[in-house]
Amino acid sequence: MNPEEPKNNVSSLEEAKKRKQTWRRIVKSKWFIPGLYLALVAVLLGTAWFLRDNETATTTVKPSEDTILPVEKSPTSEQMIYPIAKDSEASKTTDFYQENATNQQKESALVKYANTYWPHLGFDFARKDKKSFNVVAVMDGKVVKVDKNPILGELVEIQHANGLVSVYISLDDVKVQVGQNVQQGDVLAKAGQNQFEQEQGNHLHFEIRKDDQAVNPSQYLKTE
Incomplete structure (x- = not known):
C-alpha cells in the first residue's frame, strides 16, 4: 500500500467538511433567499420573452408581392362626363x-x-x-x-x-x-x-x- 494514500484521504475529508460548512453559512445568510428568488424570476421572465418572440416570428405573415390590397374609393374619384347627350351629334x-x-x-x-x-x-x-x-x-x-x-x-x-x-x-x-x-x-x-x-x-x-x-x-x- 502506498504510504501517501492515508494522508490524501484525510485531506479529502477535511476539504469536504469545509465546503459543507461554507454552504451552510451561505444558506443561513439573510441575502440567500431573496437572491435565489430574484434569480428564479429572471430565468422565468427570460423564458417568457423568448417564447413570445418565437411565437411572433412564426405567426407573422408578410403579404406577397402578388397580394392586392383593397383601395378605398375617394368621393372625388367619379369622373365627369361630357355635358352633351350621347345622341346629340354635338x-x-x-x-x-x-x-x-x-x-x-x-x-x-x-x-x-x-x-x-x-x-x-x-x-x-x-x-x-x-x-x-x-x-x-x-x-x-x-x-x-x-x-x-x-x-x-x-x-x-x-x-x-x-x-x-x-x-x-x-x-x-x-x-x-x-x-x-x-x-x-x-x-x-x-x-x-x-x-x-x-x-x-x-x-x-x-x-x-x-x-x-x-x-x-x-x-x-x-x-x-
Missing part, C-alpha cells in the same frame, strides 16, 4: 384659353364682344347644322343656381360633392330648379343662344369652377 367648337398655349390656340380661344376680346373660360359645344341638343349633368350634384342673364342667356350651376361647380350657359327650355338633386346624365336643358357668343348660334358654353375660379375642364372630363 362636338367641342371652342377650347379653354391657356396662357401657355401657342399663339394660334390662344387666338382661337378668344371671344369678341363689344369690340373687346375676352379669354374663353370654358368649352363650347355645338352641332354642325346649328340645331339645338340636350344638355346633361356631368356628375351627381345639387342645383344651386338657375338664372337668366341678358348677355349670357339662361344658365344653370350645379354644386358637386368634390367641391367643384359645373356651369351651363346659353341654355333654352331649362328643366331643373334650385335645390333639386340631379344625377350624372340627367337632362338639364337644351342648348340655346346668347348675346355674348351670338355668332355661335345654338350652342352650350360649359365651365368648371374651383374656389370660384374657372379651371380647364379637360382635367376633369372623361375622355370621349
Whole structure:
C-alpha cells in the first residue's frame, strides 16, 4: 500500500467538511433567499420573452408581392362626363384659353364682344347644322343656381360633392330648379343662344369652377 494514500484521504475529508460548512453559512445568510428568488424570476421572465418572440416570428405573415390590397374609393374619384347627350351629334367648337398655349390656340380661344376680346373660360359645344341638343349633368350634384342673364342667356350651376361647380350657359327650355338633386346624365336643358357668343348660334358654353375660379375642364372630363 502506498504510504501517501492515508494522508490524501484525510485531506479529502477535511476539504469536504469545509465546503459543507461554507454552504451552510451561505444558506443561513439573510441575502440567500431573496437572491435565489430574484434569480428564479429572471430565468422565468427570460423564458417568457423568448417564447413570445418565437411565437411572433412564426405567426407573422408578410403579404406577397402578388397580394392586392383593397383601395378605398375617394368621393372625388367619379369622373365627369361630357355635358352633351350621347345622341346629340354635338362636338367641342371652342377650347379653354391657356396662357401657355401657342399663339394660334390662344387666338382661337378668344371671344369678341363689344369690340373687346375676352379669354374663353370654358368649352363650347355645338352641332354642325346649328340645331339645338340636350344638355346633361356631368356628375351627381345639387342645383344651386338657375338664372337668366341678358348677355349670357339662361344658365344653370350645379354644386358637386368634390367641391367643384359645373356651369351651363346659353341654355333654352331649362328643366331643373334650385335645390333639386340631379344625377350624372340627367337632362338639364337644351342648348340655346346668347348675346355674348351670338355668332355661335345654338350652342352650350360649359365651365368648371374651383374656389370660384374657372379651371380647364379637360382635367376633369372623361375622355370621349
